[in-house]
Amino acid sequence: MSWDLLLWLLALCALLALVVQLLRFLRADGDLTLLWAEWQGRRPEWELTDMVVWVTGASSGIGEELAYQLSKLGVSLVLSARREHELERVKRRCLENGNLKGKDILVLPFDLADISSHEVATKAVLQEFGKIDILVNNGGRSQRSLCVEASMDVYKELIELNYLGTVSLTKCVLPHMIERKQGKIVTVNSIMGIMAAPLSSGYCASKHALRGFFNGLRTELATYPGIVVSNIYPGPVQSNIVKNSLRNDTTQAMHSDADQSYKMATSRCVRLILICMANDLKEVWISDQPFLAMAYLWQYMPTWALWVTNKLGKKRIENFKKGLDADASYFKIWKTKHD
Numbered sequence: 260m261s262w263d264l265l266l267w268l269l270a271l272c273a274l275l276a277l278v279v280q281l282l283r284f285l286r287a288d289g290d291l292t293l294l295w296a297e298w299q300g301r302r303p304e305w306e307l308t309d310m311v312v313w314v315t316g317a318s319s320g321i322g323e324e325l326a327y328q329l330s331k332l333g334v335s336l337v338l339s340a341r342r343e344h345e346l347e348r349v350k351r352r353c354l355e356n357g358n359l360k361g362k363d364i365l366v367l368p369f370d371l372a373d374i375s376s377h378e379v380a381t382k383a384v385l386q387e388f389g390k391i392d393i394l395v396n397n398g399g400r401s402q403r404s405l406c407v408e409a410s411m412d413v414y415k416e417l418i419e420l421n422y423l424g425t426v427s428l429t430k431c432v433l434p435h436m437i438e439r440k441q442g443k444i445v446t447v448n449s450i451m452g453i454m455a456a457p458l459s460s461g462y463c464a465s466k467h468a469l470r471g472f473f474n475g476l477r478t479e480l481a482t483y484p485g486i487v488v489s490n491i492y493p494g495p496v497q498s499n500i501v502k503n504s505l506r507n508d509t510t511q512a513m514h515s516d517a518d519q520s521y522k523m524a525t526s527r528c529v530r531l532i533l534i535c536m537a538n539d540l541k542e543v544w545i546s547d548q549p550f551l552a553m554a555y556l557w558q559y560m561p562t563w564a565l566w567v568t569n570k571l572g573k574k575r576i577e578n579f580k581k582g583l584d585a586d587a588s589y590f591k592i593w594k595t596k597h598d
Contacts, residue, residue, distance in 0.1 A: 287551060288523060289531050290544040296534055303332060303533035311388045313337040315371055315428065316398030318345035320498030321447055324529040325395060326350075330357025332533075336364045337384050337391075340398065343368040371398040371424035372416070381431040390439065393536065394432045396425045396446040401504035402462040403579065410508045414461040417505065421465035426472055441485035445536060446473055450494040450546055454557035454564065457572040458579055462504075477541065487539045491532055492554065494546025495522040495586065521586070523547050 287294060312329055316322035318340035326338055330353035338346045346366045353364055365387050369376045384391055399421040402413065429444060436442030451459055452466030470490060477488040497519045528545055535543045544554050556564040575585045 284552075285548060288527065288545065288547050289551070290542075293531060293535065293540060293543050293545070296538040296540060297531065300534065300538040303537040306537040307393075307533065308333040309335075310392035311335045311337070311384070311390050312393040312395060313339065313384055313391055313432070314395045314397055315339045315425075316447075317349060318342050320500060321493065321496060321525060321529060321532070322395070322397040323349050324525045325397065325532065326353055327356065328526070328529050328533060330354075330359050330364075333358055334363075335359075335388050337367055337388070338364065339367045339369060339371075339380065341368060341370050371428065372420040374424065374427040377424075377428045377431045381428075381435070385435065391432055391435055391442065393443040393445060394429065396429065396444070398424065399447075399465075400462075401500045402459050402506075403501065403504045403585065404458060404506045405576070406460045408507050409461065409505075412508055413505045414464070417461040417465045418468070421462070422468045422472070425469060429476075436486050437480075437483060439485075440483055443487045443489065443536060443539070444473070444476075445489045445491065445532070447532070448490050448492050450492050450544070450550055450554055452490075452492055453544070453554045454568070456568060457576050458585060487541070489535055489540060489543065491535060491543045491545065493523070493528050494544075494550035494554075496528045497522045497525050501584075 284291075289297070307329070312334045314322050314325050314329070314337065317326050317338040322340070326336060326349050329336060336353065336359065338349055340346055343366065346368055350364050350366055353359055354361060365384065367380055367383060369380050381391075400417065402409070402417060404413065425446065429446075432442075432444070436444070446469060448469050449462070449466045451463045452470045455463045473488050473490050480486050480488065523546065531543070531545045534540075544551060546554065553564065553567070556567065579585045
């Protein structure tokens with residue numbers, strides 16, 4: 260075989276590999292490290308059993324689904340949110356469909372924005388179970404309003420709930436993990452913590468703040484390798500987060516039942532979150548296309564990302580003003596189906 264032929268074959272193989280990776284990326288619903296961990300990494304069923312997991316925002320959406328999937332893994336669960344009756348509903352379903360008994364689930368209602376309640380709540384968990392292995396910071400609220408029309412109370416509430424509330428609860432749990440020299444702090448951020456979009460300026464600000472805080476905290480914990488800080492950035496997921504998002508003031512919410520078929524199934528998102536926990540991944544992006552591609556664009560080519568976002572943002576604002584779902588009308592065609 261001549262050298263020319265060998266070089267041509269190598270070039271062809273490289274081209275085919277590139278095409279295969281491109282096709283895989285077009286159908287990906289997570290970053291490449293996460294998908295590799297799903298394929299070759301540790302299973303949640305092996306790694307998370309017998310742990311005490313505290314989930315905030317557990318009354319709906321991602322938090323609720325986390326409770327259901329964790330209940331099948333033999334963990335002890337702490338469920339927190341404001342609505343106690345909804346937490347009791349989640350607990351009943353966990354007991355019906357999971358592998359837990361009543362003593363394995365603690366319903367602990369509190370307001371994440373009420374910082375004064377966090378120390379008491381933490382002591383209650385430690386008194387009940389004696390330890391906290393995983394804190395899942397999932398509680399929060401979104402926004403659908405233009406900056407010029409939204410009151411400052413909206414921005415204040417978003418920062419107090421999404422950012423300061425999460426930081427406060429983490430600070431209450433952290434000394435316990437430092438004492439034990441182990442633990443996992445898992446924060447469900449948002450793809451908006453990487454990129455930005457119109458109608459969500461306050462929400463984006465709170466999520467960018469979380470990214471900075473937890474990345475900084477991770478560096479401070481470098482001498483405690485047993486404490487893992489994981490930032491998770493989901494894209495659009497089927498939940499009530501848009502329905503309950505703030506509008507122009509804190510008394511308004513969307514309360515609309517828009518089509519969510521284009522969004523990722525909550526069960527799929529939560530499965531990937533569990534894989535993140537099992538494999539101690541530090542940063543995880545979970546999203547269908549084109550949102551996943553936009554995250555890569557914002558991370559590595561921000562100038563191009565701003566140009567694309569400006570183009571798409573005009574349509575997003577138009578949809579919102581017409582009372583339509585801000586994204587569904589032009590992203591539905593990209594929806595990737597998952598079993």
